[in-house]
Amino acid sequence: MKRTKLFTKTSKTVPADETSRNAQLLIRAGYVHKEMAGVYAYLPLGLRTLEKIKSIIRKEMDGIGGQEISMTSLQPKAVWQTTRRWDDDVVDIWFKSKLQSGEDVGFAWSHEEPILSMLRDYVHSYKDLPVAVYQFQTKLRNELRAKSGIMRGREFLMKDMYSVHATKRDLQKFYDEVKAAYLHIYDQLGIGDRTYVTFAAGGAFTKFSHEFQTLCDAGEDWLYLDREKNIAVNEEVLDDAVTELGLDKSKLEKCRSAEVGNIFNFGTDKAAQMGITFTDRDNQAKPFWFGSYGIGVTRVMGVIAELFADDKGLVWPDSVAPFRVYLVNIGTDEMVLAETEKAYYELQKAGIDVLWDDRDVRPGEKFADADLMGIPHRVVISQKTLEKGGVEYKARTSGESEIKPLAEVVKALA
Ligand code: ATP
Ligand code: MG
Numbered sequence: 263m264k265r266t267k268l269f270t271k272t273s274k275t276v277p278a279d280e281t282s283r284n285a286q287l288l289i290r291a292g293y294v295h296k297e298m299a300g301v302y303a304y305l306p307l308g309l310r311t312l313e314k315i316k317s318i319i320r321k322e323m324d325g326i327g328g329q330e331i332s333m334t335s336l337q338p339k340a341v342w343q344t345t346r347r348w349d350d351d352v353v354d355i356w357f358k359s360k361l362q363s364g365e366d367v368g369f370a371w372s373h374e375e376p377i378l379s380m381l382r383d384y385v386h387s388y389k390d391l392p393v394a395v396y397q398f399q400t401k402l403r404n405e406l407r408a409k410s411g412i413m414r415g416r417e418f419l420m421k422d423m424y425s426v427h428a429t430k431r432d433l434q435k436f437y438d439e440v441k442a443a444y445l446h447i448y449d450q451l452g453i454g455d456r457t458y459v460t461f462a463a464g465g466a467f468t469k470f471s472h473e474f475q476t477l478c479d480a481g482e483d484w485l486y487l488d489r490e491k492n493i494a495v496n497e498e499v500l501d502d503a504v505t506e507l508g509l510d511k512s513k514l515e516k517c518r519s520a521e522v523g524n525i526f527n528f529g530t531d532k533a534a535q536m537g538i539t540f541t542d543r544d545n546q547a548k549p550f551w552f553g554s555y556g557i558g559v560t561r562v563m564g565v566i567a568e569l570f571a572d573d574k575g576l577v578w579p580d581s582v583a584p585f586r587v588y589l590v591n592i593g594t595d596e597m598v599l600a601e602t603e604k605a606y607y608e609l610q611k612a613g614i615d616v617l618w619d620d621r622d623v624r625p626g627e628k629f630a631d632a633d634l635m636g637i638p639h640r641v642v643i644s645q646k647t648l649e650k651g652g653v654e655y656k657a658r659t660s661g662e663s664e665i666k667p668l669a670e671v672v673k674a675l676a
Contacts, residue, residue, distance in 0.1 A: 263585065265619040270305045272631050283480060284564040285411025287576050291634045293584075300408025300416035302560075307635065310584035310615075312419065315559055316398055318450045318581060319421050322443040326436070328396045328423055333373050333380070335400065339366040341379045344536045355403040369402040374554050377424045378538050381550070387541045388428040391550075392436065396423035398559060410482060413520060413564035421557040426550040428542060430529070433551035437527050440555045444474055444523050451562060452579035453569065457522065458494035460485060461503045467529025469506060470499060474523035474557075480568045481520030488514055522562045525555040576636025577658055585617040586675060588637035590628045592644035602643045605653060605668050609641075612676040633658065641671060 270292030277296050280286055285302070288294045293308035304312060320330065342348035348368070350356060357369040370376075377395070385393055401420045408414055423440070427433040441459065448457040456477040464471040473496060475485050484497035488509055495503040495514070504511050533539070533549035542548045563582070570577040580586055587609055591602035602618065609616045617637060619628045625642075632640045640663075642654040647665055655671050656663035 263615075263617050265617060265621050268306060268617065270307055272634055280411070281409060282411030282413070282564075283571070284413060284567040287567055287571055287634075288412065288564075291576055291636065293576075293635075294412065300405060300414065302412055302415065302417075307584045308563075311563055311578065311582050312559060314582045314584070315451065315563060316421070319398075319447055319557060319559070322447050323396045323421070323423060326394070326439045326443050327392075328394045331395045331397050333370070333376060333397055333399060335370045335402070337368045337370055337376055339368060341375045342368065345375055345532065347375065355405060357402050357404050370399065371401055371403045373397070373399070373422055374424070374532065375536065378426075378533060378536055378550070378552065381424075381426055382538050385426060385540060385550075388543055391428040391540065392425060392432055394423060394425040394436065396421060396555075410480065411564055412560045413480065413568070414482065415560060418561065419559040421559055423555040425553045425555075426533070426540075427553075428540065428548075428551070430551055433527060433529075433553055437525065437553050440525055440553070441472060444525070444555075444557070447557070448474065448476070448522065450581050451566060452581060453522070453562075453566060456569075458485065458487070458519075460494040460496050460519075461499060461507065462496040462521075462524065463499045464524070464526060466531045467527045470503065471524060471526045473521050475519040476522050476562075476565050476569075477517050478520045478565050478568055479518050481518050481565070483519050483521055485517045485519040486514040487517055520561065520565050521558070522565060523555075523557040526553060528552045528554065571636070574630075575634035578636045578638060580638050583615075583636065583638050585615040585637050587614055587616045587639045587641055588632035588635070589616050589618040590625065590632065590640065590642045591618075591620065592625045592642060592646075594622070595645055597648065598643055598645055601648060601653075601668075605641060605643060608668060608672055609675070612672050614672070614675050639671075639675060641668075 272292050273290050276286045276289045295303040339348050347353050355371055359367055398421050402417050405416050408416055425436050448454045453476050458475050460473040460475040461470040462473040486495045530549040530551055533552050539547040539549050591598050606618050638658050640656045647654045650665045652665045652667045654663050655666050
């Protein structure tokens with residue numbers, strides 16, 4: 263992609279009401295546009311990063327047998343009434359509206375009840391089980407506070423997977439596979455070394471649910487870490503977990519963290535509550551064993567932005583960068599332009615996403631944007647670099663640049 267064609271603009275200013283660092287940087291670097299508090303639009307750069315995160319997640323979900331679907335944003339009241347979760351006293355973040363007929367509808371904040379209701383039409387017998395389906399879907403939540411940028415949106419992208427099973431054992435086995443897949447995802451996103459499987463509230467069948475918490479000062483949660491035993495507990499269940507897991511409270515380290523994922527084993531509770539059953543081998547109607555597994559896709563993007571950014575701007579790991587190479591020509595000398603054009607095609611031919619800053623602006627402006635946008639690799643071509651026999655290469659995370667033949671850069675990044 264050529265910079266002169268890219269729909270976005272970097273900027274030195276941010277909306278006065280934006281206090282979160284991830285949103286400030288993402289707005290300045292031209293990744294997102296703020297519509298209102300907690301509501302952000304994604305421009306091409308932001309969307310490319312989201313798509314990279316999604317494809318890492320998608321591959322892992324497909325790998326454990328998940329099938330992608332797309333559920334609806336409008337939901338009927340009846341589906342949520344059976345579990346009492348239509349009530350505002352039970353779920354306090356609903357956006358609701360009415361059809362012209364006067365009928366109530368809700369805007370999707372979760373799909374747990376709707377998916378079970380839908381599965382009723384497709385899964386009748388133990389022979390149809392297990393089933394695991396997932397989606398990337400915008401969730402709408404009327405959050406009280408939205409001061410964490412894209413880490414807490416009133417509208418945000420979630421990957422949610424749901425599975426139903428004939429037996430407790432089968433659900434537990436799948437639950438463990440999801441847990442392992444999630445850890446693999448966070449590794450690939452570059453945050454694996456600071457992400458902990460955490461005991462949290464909300465388990466139905468098991469006493470606890472498992473959250474995936476990433477150590478991050480901009481997070482809104484508190485984590486208690488037993489580094490020796492490698493056990494993490496969310497503050498909200500601390501006393502319970504200390505007793506249950508036999509932890510020494512005085513040994514726990516309190517850290518700020520962000521919840522980047524949450525998985526639930528509901529046992530048969532939810533299906534039983536909703537009266538959703540399958541016919542088992544013994545011809546008996548039994549409720550499904552049900553699990554629900556979420557990753558906050560946009561939140562994880564915000565966490566990565568927060569964790570790696572420096573005073574010059576964003577810093578993306580290669581795996582999620584919108585482009586891997588920021589290509590800069592200095593001057594418009596014919597030879598320089600021809601060589602830059604060549605580099606542009608060579609890199610792309612090797613499967614490397616390149617953003618060529620072909621604007622007629624000062625080199626300093628191009629370098630500042632390369633840094634602000636957080637593109638992991640910078641390649642500069644000028645008369646001087648050509649005289650020295652190559653291109654100037656610099657990693658975003660390094661202060662040092664070096665002159666190399668183009669072929670060497672292509673080989674290293676391919
Ligand atoms: P929180 O405690 O942060 O409000 P939650 O426990 O209500 O989150 P879940 O229902 O478990 O959220 O949703 C699954 C995942 O979606 C969370 O682990 C988190 O990563 C993400 N998420 C939840 N709420 C938001 C939000 N308002 N903005 C962005 N991501 C969110
Ligand atoms: Mg949660």
